[in-house]
Amino acid sequence: QKEVEQNSGPLSVPEGAIASLNCTYSDRGSQSFFWYRQYSGKSPELIMSIYSNGDKEDGRFTAQLNKASQYVSLLIRDSQPSDSATYLCAVKRSWGKLQFGAGTQVVVTP
Amino acid sequence: EAGVTQFPSHSVIEKGQTVTLRCDPISGHDNLYWYRRVMGKEIKFLLHFVKESKQDESGMPNNRFLAERTGGTYSTLKVQPAELEDSGVYFCASSQENTGELFFGEGSRLTVL
Numbered sequence: 001q002k003e004v005e006q007n008s009g010p011l012s013v014p015e016g017a018i019a020s021l022n023c024t025y026s027d028r029g030s031q032s033f034f035w036y037r038q039y040s041g042k043s044p045e046l047i048m049s050i051y052s053n054g055d056k057e058d059g060r061f062t063a064q065l066n067k068a069s070q071y072v073s074l075l076i077r078d079s080q081p082s083d084s085a086t087y088l089c090a091v092k093r094s095w096g097k098l099q100f101g102a103g104t105q106v107v108v109t110p
Numbered sequence: 111e112a113g114v115t116q117f118p119s120h121s122v123i124e125k126g127q128t129v130t131l132r133c134d135p136i137s138g139h140d141n142l143y144w145y146r147r148v149m150g151k152e153i154k155f156l157l158h159f160v161k162e163s164k165q166d167e168s169g170m171p172n173n174r175f176l177a178e179r180t181g182g183t184y185s186t187l188k189v190q191p192a193e194l195e196d197s198g199v200y201f202c203a204s205s206q207e208n209t210g211e212l213f214f215g216e217g218s219r220l221t222v223l
Contacts, residue, residue: 041216043114093155095208102151
């Protein structure tokens with residue numbers, strides 16, 4: 001079992017719809033979780049961090065965390081073509097080291 | 111403010127040759143990380159510097175990889191001698207605190223032929 005698992009996609013989403021991305025992790029002691037967005041050929045960019053159970057909203061993005069189920073998700077509302085990218089789920093290990101999932105490719109179709 | 115910069119952006123070398131990758135972190139960031147993404151796999155941790163000290167080098171694949179951060183500013187990652195399986199994109203990231211909120215460079219793509 002991988003430490004951080006994501007569906008690779010691609011996840012095809014019509015423009016204006018909600019994109020729902022899922023991530024599960026194996027280490028029950030994990031406390032800090034992140035979503036990074038990576039456009040093709042570019043650097044990963046932090047878009048959300050979440051540390052407590054529940055929802056955290058930032059603009060069109062909502063991160064959800066359920067530590068009991070070891071599950072993190074990211075919702076993108078009103079999806080735009082500019083949201084087409086690979087979304088990386090990451091779990092913090094010691095000293096800020098991150099364990100990444102393989103990423104979910106999102107394609108927003110006009 | 112300049113972001114994390116990496117050089118070269120792309121390097122093509124023959125098996126057995128040496129390559130040195132450089133990373134300039136954001137000014138003032140004590141934490142510097144190297145990661146690698148091999149084709150089709152997830153981004154994997156290589157090592158972590160706090161200032162000039164190696165805090166964690168548990169992800170370094172083998173002793174063909176040598177990382178340095180002299181003076182606690184820029185860092186270099188040398189691969190000597192390079193093997194085919196070393197091909198991939200090498201990312202550098204930095205942060206002020208070790209919270210996991212990292213700023214990444216655009217990566218150095220290494221192709222070993």
